Amino acid sequence: xxxxxxxxxxxxxxxxxxxxxxxxxxxxxxxxxxxxxxxxxxxxxxxxxxxxxxxxxxxxxxxxxxxxxxxxxxxxxxxxxxxxxxxxxxxxxxxxxxxxxxxxxxxxxxxxxxxxxxxxxxxxxxxxxxxxxxxxxxxxxxxxxxxxxxxxxxxxxxxxxxxxxxxxxxxxxxxxxxxxxxxxxxxxxxxxxxxxxxxxxxxxxxxxxxxxxxxxxxxxxxxxxxxxxxxxxxxxxxxxxxxxxxxxxxxxxxxxxxxxxxxxxxxxxxxxxxxxxxxxxxxxxxxxxxxxxxxxxxxxxxxxxxxxxxxxxxxxxxxxxxxxxxxxxxxxxxxxxxxxxxxxxxxxxxxxxxxxxxxxxxxxxxxxxxxxxxxxxxxxxxxxxxxxxxxxxxxxxxxxxxxxxxxxxxxxxxxxxxxxxxxxxxxxxxxxxxxxxxxxxxxxxxxxxxxxxxxxxxxxxxxxxxxxxxxxxxxxxxxxxxxxxxxxxxxxxxxxxxxxxxxxxxxxx
Amino acid sequence: xxxxxxxxxxxxxxxxxxxxxxxxxxxxxxxxxxxxxxxxxxxxxxxxxxxxxxxxxxxxxxxxxxxxxxxxxxxxxxxxxxxxxxxxxxxxxxxxxxxxxxxxxxxxxxxxxxxxxxxxxxxxxxxxxxxxxxxxxxxxxxxxxxxxxx
Numbered sequence: 297x298x299x300x301x302x303x304x305x306x307x308x309x310x311x312x313x314x315x316x317x318x319x320x321x322x323x324x325x326x327x328x329x330x331x332x333x334x335x336x337x338x339x340x341x342x343x344x345x346x347x348x349x350x351x352x353x354x355x356x357x358x359x360x361x362x363x364x365x366x367x368x369x370x371x372x373x374x375x376x377x378x379x380x381x382x383x384x385x386x387x388x389x390x391x392x393x394x395x396x397x398x399x400x401x402x403x404x405x406x407x408x409x410x411x412x413x414x415x416x417x418x419x420x421x422x423x424x425x426x427x428x429x430x431x432x433x434x435x436x437x438x439x440x441x442x443x444x445x446x447x448x449x450x451x452x453x454x455x456x457x458x459x460x461x462x463x464x465x466x467x468x469x470x471x472x473x474x475x476x477x478x479x480x481x482x483x484x485x486x487x488x489x490x491x492x493x494x495x496x497x498x499x500x501x502x503x504x505x506x507x508x509x510x511x512x513x514x515x516x517x518x519x520x521x522x523x524x525x526x527x528x529x530x531x532x533x534x535x536x537x538x539x540x541x542x543x544x545x546x547x548x549x550x551x552x553x554x555x556x557x558x559x560x561x562x563x564x565x566x567x568x569x570x571x572x573x574x575x576x577x578x579x580x581x582x583x584x585x586x587x588x589x590x591x592x593x594x595x596x597x598x599x600x601x602x603x604x605x606x607x608x609x610x611x612x613x614x615x616x617x618x619x620x621x622x623x624x625x626x627x628x629x630x631x632x633x634x635x636x637x638x639x640x641x642x643x644x645x646x647x648x649x650x651x652x653x654x655x656x657x658x659x660x661x662x663x664x665x666x667x668x669x670x671x672x673x674x675x676x677x678x679x680x681x682x683x684x685x686x687x688x689x690x691x692x693x694x695x696x697x698x699x700x701x702x703x704x705x706x707x708x709x710x711x712x713x714x715x716x717x718x719x720x721x722x723x724x725x726x727x728x729x730x731x732x733x734x735x736x737x738x739x740x741x742x743x744x745x746x747x748x749x750x751x752x753x754x755x756x757x758x759x760x761x762x763x764x765x766x767x768x769x770x771x772x773x774x775x776x777x778x779x780x781x782x783x784x785x786x787x788x789x790x791x792x793x794x795x796x797x798x799x800x801x802x803x804x805x
Numbered sequence: 806x807x808x809x810x811x812x813x814x815x816x817x818x819x820x821x822x823x824x825x826x827x828x829x830x831x832x833x834x835x836x837x838x839x840x841x842x843x844x845x846x847x848x849x850x851x852x853x854x855x856x857x858x859x860x861x862x863x864x865x866x867x868x869x870x871x872x873x874x875x876x877x878x879x880x881x882x883x884x885x886x887x888x889x890x891x892x893x894x895x896x897x898x899x900x901x902x903x904x905x906x907x908x909x910x911x912x913x914x915x916x917x918x919x920x921x922x923x924x925x926x927x928x929x930x931x932x933x934x935x936x937x938x939x940x941x942x943x944x945x946x947x948x949x950x951x952x953x954x955x
Contacts, residue, residue, distance in 0.1 A: 464862075468855040471848050472821055478828055478845045486841045489831035512891065516884045519918050691887075692914025693933055696907050699895050700941055703903075707947035712895035720888055728814040746844045753840070 298427070299651050306655035309355060310663075316355050316656070320664055323363030324671045330364070331371020332679060338368030342630040346637075354638040355653060359660045361634055362614075365627050366664050369607050370414040370672060374679050377406045377599070379694060381511035385503070385571035385740055386606040388733060389578035391510065393591060393598030400594050404534050407679075408541020409596050410603045411672040413552060416545060417604030418665045420556035421563070421611025426658045429619055429647065439565050441751035442763060446773030447562070447572065448741045448748070453780045456734050463785050469730045473738020474745070476500055483747040495710035502740050504702035504714040509732045511698050512715060513722025515691045523687055533677050533684075542673065544596065551581050551600045559605030563612025571740060573612075577605030583784065611661070617642055618654055810863040813881075818856045825849040825856075887917050902952030903942065908934045 310316055323345075330341035341364050349357035372387035377394030390410060397406035452474075456466035480499035481487050490496040545552065555577040562573035581601035582591040591598050617628045619642075635642050640650075647654055698719075702711030722732045756763030764770055829849040832842055894910035911930035920926055938954050 464855055464859055468821070468852065468859065471852045471855065472824075474844060474848045475825055475828060475852055478832065478848075482832075482835075482841050484838075484840045486832075486836045486838070488835050488841075488845070489828060516887060519883065519887060520880060522919075686920075688915055688918035688920040689929060691918045692911045695891055695914065696894070696911055696933075696937070697941070699891070699898060700903070700907075700937065702895070703898060703947070703949070704941075704945050707945075709896065709899045712898050716888075716892040716895040719891060723884060723888060724813055724817040728811065728817060730817075742844065749843050750840045753843070 299655075302651035303655055305652035306659060309652060309656045310660055315353070316359055316660060317663070319352065319356060319360035320363045320660075320667060321671065323360045324367035324664065324668055325675070327364040327367020327369070328371040328374075328671065328675055331368035332374045338365060338372075339627045339630055341368060342627055346630055346633060349634055349637060354634075354640065355656055355660070357634050357638065358631070358657050359664065361631055362610075362657070362661050363664045363667075365610055365631075366418055366607075366661065366668055367671070368627075369418070369610055370411060370603070370668060373410045373414065373603050373606075374407065374676070377410055378403060378679070379511065380514040381507065381694070381698070385506060385736075386574055386609070387602070388506075388510075388571070388736060389574040389602035390599060390606070392578060392602070392733065393593070393595045394602075395514075396592070396594035397596070397599065402594065404532075404537030405541035405544065405596070406599055407676050408538040408543075408673075409545050409599045411538075411669065411676065412542040412545030413555070413600040413603035414607040414672075415665050415669045416552050417556045417559060417607035418610055418668070419662055420553070420604070421560045421608030422614075422658050422661045422665070423611075424557075424560045424608070425611040425615055425618075426655070426662075429615060429654070429658075438769060440767070440770075441748040441755065442760065442767055442770045443773060444565070444748040445745060445752060446770050446777060447565075447576070448745045450576070450773055450777045450780060452734070452737060452741065453777055456731070465728075465730045466734055469725065469732065469734035470738045473735035473740070474742045475738075476505075476735075477739050477742020478746070483743060484750055493710075495706070495708055499743060500739065501702075501706050501711060501714050502736075503705050504711045505718045505739055506736045507698045507701055508715040508718030508720075509722035509725075509736050512695055512719030513726055513732065515695055515698075516719070516723050517726060518687055519691055521687050523684075533681055535673070535677060538673055538676055542669070545600055548597050548600045551597045552604050554581060554584075555601040555604030556608040559608035560612040560615075562605075563609025564615040565612075573609040574602045574606040575737060577601045579780075583780070611658075614657075614661075618657070619647060809866060810860065814863070815860075818860055822853055822856045825852045883917065887914065890914065890917065899950055902950050902955075904934050904938055904954045905952040907937060 326341055326345060327338060331338055342361050345364065346361070349360060352360065369386060372382055373390040373394065376382040376387040376391035377398050380391050380395040382388045382391050394406045394410060397403065452470050456463065456470040477499060478488060480490055480496050487497075558577040558580060559573040562576060578591075578598060578601045581597055582588050585591065585595075585597065587595075613628050614631075617631055632642060635646075640646065698715050699712040702713075702715040703709075705711050706714075721735075725732050725735065752760050752763065764774070826849070829845055832845045835841065890910060890913055894906055897906040897910075900906075908927075908930045911933055912926050915926040915929065935954065938949075938951065942949050
């Protein structure tokens with residue numbers, strides 16, 4: 297499975313000089329900053345800095361761009377934890393428990409946990425990529441549109457059912473997101489309504505909508521408080537607490553491994569990537585936990601699951617890029633552009649002819665992950681200071697930043713206006729206990745769901761049920777979907793009934 | 806008859822239902838092919854059923870004024886005013902310039918969020934705006950209209 301000669305050549309390429317590592321540190325810092333600012337995307341950072349790679353050799357260019365990718369994946373988690381603003385869709389699940397932890401004054405622990413999980417997750421992702429790049433290619437090719445539809449519905453059902461509200465409200469929120477994703481031109485080219493607004497031809501811009509739903513609506517809720525963390529004594533930024541949180545990650549080995557494996561596998565599927573991986577991993581860890589009721593209220597395992605999966609999905613997405621030449625998302629598409637900059641084409645022939653370079657990229661990324669741990673701990677001291685800013689100043693400032701972020705993504709007034717509209721929607725939803733995450737996920741995956749459903753219909757000749765019978769992986773996902781949609785809510789109700797019965801007994805005695 | 810559902814909750818459910826009906830009408834008018842309606846129609850119907858269920862459940866529940874008035878009116882109004890200011894600010898960004906719109910929004914926003922001192926908010930808003938234009942703004946790959954700091 298591993299070519300020994302190519303491996304020794306790759307080590308020679310990486311460690312015979314400092315050249316390949318020269319741009320790794322700046323890349324990690326760029327990624328952290330872009331990831332931590334809502335509205336600035338990792339893919340945007342990679343695209344902005346792509347022209348710089350003209351003068352680099354191929355390995356240098358790849359390590360520089362992947363270090364932006366690695367830094368950005370964790371940077372998105374920082375704002376998710378401190379301000380409930382996922383820097384990107386891959387950090388949505390990080391906010392579920394990271395933000396409640398920050399509100400309880402456990403921001404140091406949450407940031408440390410997130411960093412630890414990111415480092416381990418990314419490392420596991422690349423180790424898996426190193427060992428399994430060839431067999432994974434075979435598995436990825438077996439996942440067709442029907443399997444993708446099942447994965448998306450499974451993810452949506454998990455989020456709709458695993459929230460603190462009622463199942464009806466969870467489903468309503470998820471379906472509302474799916475419905476809103478249908479605005480604009482369909483995936484088959486039919487022009488549906490744009491509500492008279494030409495900016496909506498491509499549909500609602502998802503990232504500004506996400507910023508509005510998560511960040512702006514939460515900021516409105518915070519308005520009445522004085523600080524993000526109420527107790528003055530808990531507002532300190534402590535390196536030892538960060539390190540303690542970092543080391544605490546290793547107390548959850550099962551969650552780390554489960555999150556990393558889910559992330560690597562889902563990340564390897566082109567078009568899905570970390571935005572689905574972090575949600576599925578979070579849902580799965582919560583489902584199998586002995587205390588699922590603690591999730592969403594500041595449970596460290598939730599942060600570990602989300603961050604380990606979104607970071608390991610980076611290794612997974614590199615599988616599709618290196619082995620198939622297919623970028624899994626916007627960030628890997630920029631990497632593919634770097635390939636063409638150097639007159640290279642990804643895919644099976646690239647792996648066959650340049651195995652030493654492939655191994656160098658993978659091992660170089662493992663080195664980057666270790667550097668991320670150091671850079672992360674040093675930069676978190678600065679980033680964590682946000683808890684010391686009075687909310688009367690923080691709320692309008694971050695709201696302004698949200699609107700600017702919306703503009704940074706679309707380049708038109710549509711971005712800020714989308715942020716404002718979804719801030720209002722999120723505000724109403726939060727007031728009446730609707731899970732805003734479900735709506736965001738519906739919106740995020742709606743277009744992909746529609747496209748994959750259409751492709752399934754086309755491939756199956758209009759008979760998807762007969763087609764399903766021939767797809768064992770899709771059947772497995774369907775079983776998981778049914779378990780999440782039917783068994784989980786029944787089990788939850790049973791547990792609630794038992795708890796209230798126990799409380800009643802305790803009260804009467 | 807006493808109201809058994811919070812007005813903002815009712816508004817949310819009604820808005821969701823109107824959206825479902827409007828988007829379905831629009832999609833069906835555009836094309837009745839299965840490929841066009843495969844998501845929008847089932848999701849729209851499910852959404853209407855769920856809205857009716859949630860509404861029905863709320864109306865059938867015994868009247869509980871304490872539950873309905875958990876949030877003080879003053880707080881709700883404060884949220885609505887800040888939200889309205891934010892909406893105006895978002896539209897104004899490209900109309901009056903990013904710098905001017907941000908300066909005024911942050912100034913007013915700091916006061917609305919509870920700052921009592923008169924001199925601090927405009928000073929903070931000016932520094933914050935200048936920093937934002939020079940740092941965040943310089944990273945934008947798009948032209949950004951500015952009124953003063955151009």
